[in-house]
Amino acid sequence: MFATRFAPSPTGRLHKGHAFSALTAWRAARDAGGRFILRIEDIDPTRCRPEFEAGILEDLRWLGLDWETPVRRQSEHLTDYATVVDVLNRRGLLYRCFRTRKDILDAIGDAPHGAAEALRPGPHPADEEATLLAEGRPFAWRLSLDRAREVLGGRAWGALAFVEEGRGPGGERGLIRARPETAGDVVVARKDAGAAYHVAVTHDDDLQRVTHVIRGEDLFEATHIQVLLQALMGWPTPVYRHHRLLTGDDGRRFAKRDNSVTLAQLRAEGASPETLRAGLGF
Template sequence: MPPVFRFAPSPNGYLHLGHAYSALLNFDSARRSGGRFLLRIEDIDATRCRPEFETAIYEDLAWLGISWETPVRRQSGHLADYRQAIETLAGLGLVYPSFESRAEIARLVAERRAQAAWPCDPDGAPLYPGVAKRLPQVERARLLETGAPYARRLDMEAACAKTNAKTYAKTGALTWIEHGQGPEGETGVVAAGAEAWGDVVLARKETPTSYHLSVVVDDALQGVTEVVRGQDLFWSTSVHRLLQALLGLPPPVYRHHRLILDAAGRKLSKSTAATGLRELRGQGATSADIRRLVGLP
């Protein structure tokens, strides 16, 4: 079977040079290997994703000389797939609702930090500090009945219970094959340490899936075999490998690539007009210029 690559942007802003680099790497790799190239629109955030940004994605990629298979998978059209995955995890006893708002969680973190250091995930965000997992069933049912907003979280402690230092009881040893390179030069067979992420959100009442959940479901359903993406997502792969194993999904091979940075050495943002593809095209840049700017032949 030919390898399957994908580029999966969110339509919450215009594409920039970093997106161009990742899209071109995937497209070039598919062409060289005789594989397939898919475009996926990750539009689960209804408050930030807009139709004009999705249209701009198609225009920018076509201008770069990139073509893709149709129809394009739009996450908003496949919410039932994500609900089914969550119910599978819930059937394993690994999902619980948490009712704190973001402001309440920030307050709880501040209280914990006033007493001692509080752990953060690999991205630097504080781990979930709440006690919703230990709520009595009667109180949990009462809150659900009132219609209170909640998030559905993965019970990471239960999911990552180990039989020994290297083996998870529910999934066995978890690793992934890395053909690129991590932030500290990690490559080859990489051990997945999902517990470092704490009880990650799988869905919210208003958003029925999360990035972590939808990306593994989508990759499996679309038959993606090669995930080529930025180094900023390297350690997220630990969560993805755990979810793949729990859900019985086949793991792709991963290749995390360098990031395109701005003049100050920061990761590019969709709000950075100087590196936006539409702005550069408006200034007369060509697709060949974009390849040169991101260091591709």
């Protein structure tokens, strides 16, 4: 059965861009006679807040959306994601990385072959790693693309692909070959924060039997590494449908970090859900 989801992080209140994405997924599920899932992606304890989650539910109900219950909150299932990380680690697919974000950014500037080289730093020498561990230095677990290619085999690696029913930032559509190498050796877990986004989202898409991932085109590039994780874990790859991003009068896309006008603000100013939906094309 067709199933899609809207999966916001409760790091702020929803704005028009969120409303457009939620309505796009909700309408697709209704048109297909399928399932619409709301998932709260709150694995970042430093930025996610209960009041923002409450605001998300309030805003979506005001828009007229309904969804399956119970709602899955990722913070309640961290052991699920830790199990995935453990499986990948036991298969020799991960390595410890003690480099900071600044170290990686500096390496990108210094690398003779650019970002692609710096984003695949590789494991530390054994003696250096032992010293850093003894010092209690924090580290991240990175997914080794070299090891992933070895585990999958050349033929399976070359066959990594996904179907794009919407469009990517460059107009990409149809059957697209996945290029996980563009992301480098991504972080899949941190010592102090558990599993990272890619692990949690692919695990839950499989668990909740999501057949179509409908989201903004800003997440198009993330698809490449997620397809690789799906292949490594034996999970099916959903159909992807990336949609355009809404922009304001200044041409900039709506974003929490830019303090875009929220749905709560629009509601306080007297906007109706019918007017907002019509303005978004629904």
